Amino acid sequence: MTTMHGSSSRWLLRGDIDGFLGLGLDSFITILLAIDLCRGVLGFSNELITGTVLPAIGASVLVGNGAYALQAWWLGRQEGSCHRTALPYGVNTISLLAYVFLVMLPVKAVAMGEGADAAEAARMAWQAGLMACLGSGLLEVAGAFLVAPLQRWLPRSALLASLAGIAMGFLGLGFLLQVYEKPVLGLAVLAVVLITYFGRLRLPLPGGLLAVL
Structure with missing residues (x-):
């Protein structure tokens, strides 16, 4: 998070530790899922995963x-604001599943149906995934020019409704159910998060770090 106090900027605040832990844990879980899908579903070799996929993920996240x-730092300096937070960047779980099952796996099946061996089919699936990512990126760049008109024409609730629904239904609900599968551990961690984030209780360590510990 980047903030401004007067004319000086600060690159690291107390809340950034929580943000780093949350982003790091989420990215770690998503990377484990990506490795499992690449190896178990798409049949990627260990050489392809460790030599190409993982370095590419690391470089993109960095x-x-x-x-x-x-x-965020530039915007904070321009506005003289102390409430500007950098958007976290990482592997999108929903996009990962869509690319694997709707793009890469069908390409692999077609390639093997046409007589390609497993290694060649996996390579073609990887290339199809790259093209899908490139196409998605180009669409996002083109759509960036429509953001300002959409913000003027549509209410903010309409823009955020689909995102909030996906976050609550697809991402949050599963973890909430896991909390009640092991209530002693899950509710204790949930209590720490709620108290530190919403109760404004000052603890020696950030709430996110305490929850992980």
Whole structure:
């Protein structure tokens, strides 16, 4: 998070530790899921996963978060604001599942149906995934020019409704159910998060770090 106090900028605040832990844990789980899907569903070799997929994920996360941090810092300086937070960047779980099951797996099945061996089919699936990511990125760049008109024409609730629904139904509900599967552990951690974030209780360590510990 980047903030402004007078004319000086601050790159690290107390809340950034919680944000780092949340982003790091989410990225770690998503990367484990990506490895499992690449190996178990798509049949990628260990060489392809460790030599290409994982380095690419690491580079994209590093560059993406760095770019967003610079944008937040620049915006804070322009506005003289102390309430500007960098958007977290990482692997999108929903997009990952869509690319694997709707793009890469069908390409692999077609390739093997046409006589390609497992290694060649996996390579073609990987290339199809790259093209899908490129196409998605180009669409996002083109759509960026429509953001300002959409913000003027549509109410904010309409823009955020689909995102909130996905977050609550697809991402949050599963973890909430897991809390009640092991209530002694799950509710204790949930209580720490609620008290520190919503109760404004000052503890020696950030709430996110305490929850992880």
